[in-house]
Amino acid sequence: MHPSPADDAAAPDKGTGRRAIDPRRLRADDLRYLLAVARTGRLVAAADALGVDHTTVSRRIAALEKSLGQRLMERGTEGWSLTEAGKTVSENARAVEEALVRVADAASGQGAPSLRGTVRVNAPDGFGTVIATPALARVRRHHPDLHVELITATRQLTRHPSGFDLALAIGQPAGSRLVTEHLTDYALGLYASDEYLARCPTPASIADLREHALIFYIESMLQVGDLDIERHLPGLTPAFSSTNVFAQLEATRLGVGIGVLPAFLAQRSQLRRLLAREVDIRLPITLAVRRDAVTHPAVGAVRDALRREAADRGAELIPE
Known part of the structure; x- marks a missing residue:
């Protein structure tokens, strides 16, 4: 999708120097395609949601860009995103989409509008x-x-x-x-299984944790600064790491070490809380x-x- 020269739908406005868009030349349905790509960030995913092929999505958005004389989408490392102009257009396009839903509900005889x-x-x-x-x-x-x-x-x-x-x-x-x-906030703490504590001495202080295997995220792949273990347990390095918290939970349950886990997960697995007063992380x-x-x-x-x-x-x- 690339910007195209504006056709006769847009003519320069003598007063402002900006192009005046003739709304009669716009296709309201093209706005649905723009919204679908904005939501999914992917042409193929947007096409699946709309029940068409991805080339149709690309063509319809290109037509909308040509009619408006502006680039609405740009491609980045994580998919397609809205330009500043696209953001403005999509904010107004929501009303069109919602109006189409109300029309469909009215035509089908549904009294109250449904969420679709x-x-x-x-x-x-x-x-x-x-x-x-x-x-x-x-x-x-x-x-x-x-x-x-x-x-x-x-x-x-x-x-x-x-x-x-x-x-x-x-x-x-x-x-x-x-x-x-x-x-909301949520709490993280130190947890261990009975099997692990039967093999290893229960830590009595944070300093004792240096003698234990910790379980947490992979530091080099961590994208959330609030989860940096150095902020909460300085000088300690996990011995077992995973990008997935459920893998961390399972490793803790299997006795691999002491997990730094969310309380709402750990309490479901019959794990024992350790050093509750010393280590009470709130995020x-x-x-x-x-x-x-x-x-x-x-x-x-x-x-x-x-x-x-x-x-x-x-x-x-x-x-x-």
Whole structure:
């Protein structure tokens, strides 16, 4: 997708020097293609959501760019993202998309508007699975025509977010293209299995941890600064590392060492908490929404469900 010279849909405005766009020459349906790529960050994924092939998506967005005389999408290392012009267009395109849904509901005789379309959520592995999934399941039960996608990975959000409508992130993501709010805090601590403690002496202080194998993230591949173990346990290096928190949990359960684990996961596995007073790490979870998705009813429903789930399960996230 590349910008094309504007055709006769756009003529220079003598007063401002900017091109005046004739709305009669725009195809409202092309805006749906723009929104689909903005949500997924991928042409193929957008094509699947729209029920067409990816060449059709590319062609329709190119036609929209030509009509508007501006480049709306740009390709980066993580897929396609909106340009500043594209962001402005997509924010207004949401209203068109929602109007089409209301028209379909009215034509089918449905009294109240239904929630349809696709909402894509990014979340860390553990939080996404244990906390976000029940919230998303509840939304789906109430809105069976809505498609929900959950992508789990513990990574930092980029300054040019793409490929999601709403994201949960550890810490505070950077970037003005997101509307963010503090969702909740969660606690991490030291945990070990009975089998491990039967073989190795129980540490009585943080200094004793130097004699034990720690389990945590791979430092060289860690993309979330708040999870840097040096911040919380200076001078200690994990002996068993994984990018996946469930692998860390399983290694701890199998007696490989002492895991630095979220309490909401460890408490489900009959592990023993160690040095609870000395090591009580608290990290924030931020709820971030793309600016062009803030007013979308389906995104709002998912957002509310995540807020409610986090509030209801506060005792798991930060146990006493």
